[in-house]
Amino acid sequence: MDKITVLGAGTMGNGIAHVFAQHGHQVSLVDPSKDALEKGLATIAKNLDRMLAKERIGPGEKAFTLGNITTFTEMAPGLTQAQLVVEAATENTSLKLDIFKQLDALSPADCLLATNTSSISITQIAAATNRPQQVIGMHFMNPVPVMRLVEVIKGYSTSDATLKKVMELSKALGKTPVMVNDYPGFVANRILMPMINEAVESLHHGVAGVAEIDTVMKLGMAHPMGPLQLADFIGLDVCLSILEVMFKGFKKDKYAPSPLLVNMVMAGKLGVKSGEGFYDYSSSKKAERVAPQFL
Known part of the structure; x- marks a missing residue:
């Protein structure tokens, strides 16, 4: 072709x-x-x-x-x-x-x-x-x-x-x-998005801060990027959309988007593309500091 x-x-x-x-x-x-x-x-x-x-x-x-x-x-x-x-x-x-x-x-x-x-x-x-x-x-x-x-x-x-x-x-x-x-989320996002969502929930419930959650996953699980920084890179609106598709398709609570994720998207905090998400990208596309949170 x-x-x-x-x-x-x-x-x-x-x-x-x-x-x-x-x-x-x-x-x-x-x-x-x-x-x-x-x-x-x-x-x-x-x-x-x-x-x-x-x-x-x-x-x-x-x-x-x-x-x-x-x-x-x-x-x-x-x-x-x-x-x-x-x-x-x-x-x-x-x-x-x-x-x-x-x-x-x-x-x-x-x-x-x-x-x-x-x-x-x-x-x-x-x-x-x-x-x-x-x-x-x-x-x-x-x-x-x-x-x-x-x-x-x-x-x-x-x-x-x-x-x-x-x-x-x-x-x-x-x-x-x-x-x-052909099932909701296929393989990559069926596994990835619940992990990102659980990281957001951990932040929402005050288990740890943004940098701490990402550090645990990078150093403890050998992930090259923490789940919250990855969510910023993907786009929080995209993450929310995928979770909504899976929640609708499977009708299981484990795929329900975190309220914090929903609020951040409504507030226009979409990650790298909007200049702010879980991190601040106002001066570059690198996660330079933790952004204010909508807890």
């Missing part, structure tokens, strides 16, 4: 476009916001410069990668020759269902449709199309150019042929694909 369309130029979308383009695929990067497209390309260029400085790529690979990406502000022109579409829009069920209805109507009949959702049912998304056998989950990890894992999620109707193609394509990108079945 040489012609790839990526929907969404945000953090995940531009990372996915970067990886496909770097491996020689012709990428159509689609986002209704021209500003988002410009920022996405700037991020890709910056990440390529970082790789060049570390000698992970050769001098010509930056130009090669950027040359493989064409941007579009409208969906239809970016889909005319697509063999695979990877949707990387906001983690919102109704939005994704609407996007996949449009993709089904506009993309070539043999085009595979993938979603980068981190928790929403692939089966539900596929049911919005007339080609459910060609719909699959490709859950890349952030940052996409660095992280090797891709959760490949097989929906109820996903064909074995579609699964095989996406598994092989993921390997060709230098990734390690892991096939999982």
Whole structure:
């Protein structure tokens, strides 16, 4: 598959476009916001410069990668020759269902449709199309150019042929694909989000402070990043959305979001992207000091 369309130029979308383009695929990067497209390309260029400085790529690979990406502000022109579409829009069920209805109507009949959702049912998304056998989950990890894992999620109707193609394509990108079945949160977030939520609950109940909780998990469990700092990096709104999907899907109290997490999201304290979460990022993207808490 040489012609790839990526929907969404945000953090995940531009990372996915970067990886496909770097491996020689012709990428159509689609986002209704021209500003988002410009920022996405700037991020890709910056990440390529970082790789060049570390000698992970050769001098010509930056130009090669950027040359493989064409941007579009409208969906239809970016889909005319697509063999695979990877949707990387906001983690919102109704939005994704609407996007996949449009993709089904506009993309070539043999085009595979993938979603980068981190928790929403692939089966539900596929049911919005007339080609459910060609719909699959490709859950890349952030940052996409660095992280090797891709959760490949097989929906109820996903064909074995579609699964095989996406598994092989993921390997060709230098990734390690892991096939999982379609249940809320899949594997990564079904395990990760309850841990983050329990860390938030520990803070909420005064068991320990932010830095102390993260230190215990880093030094005691050999995690490279503490759960509260990781939540800031992911985005507290994204964490909340995933927990809500799992709580609704499993109907078990252990997936109920912590009230502190809910309050912080309502207050606009979303982590790195808002400048403040469990830590303060107002002067850089590093966790420099513990931010005020909404206990």
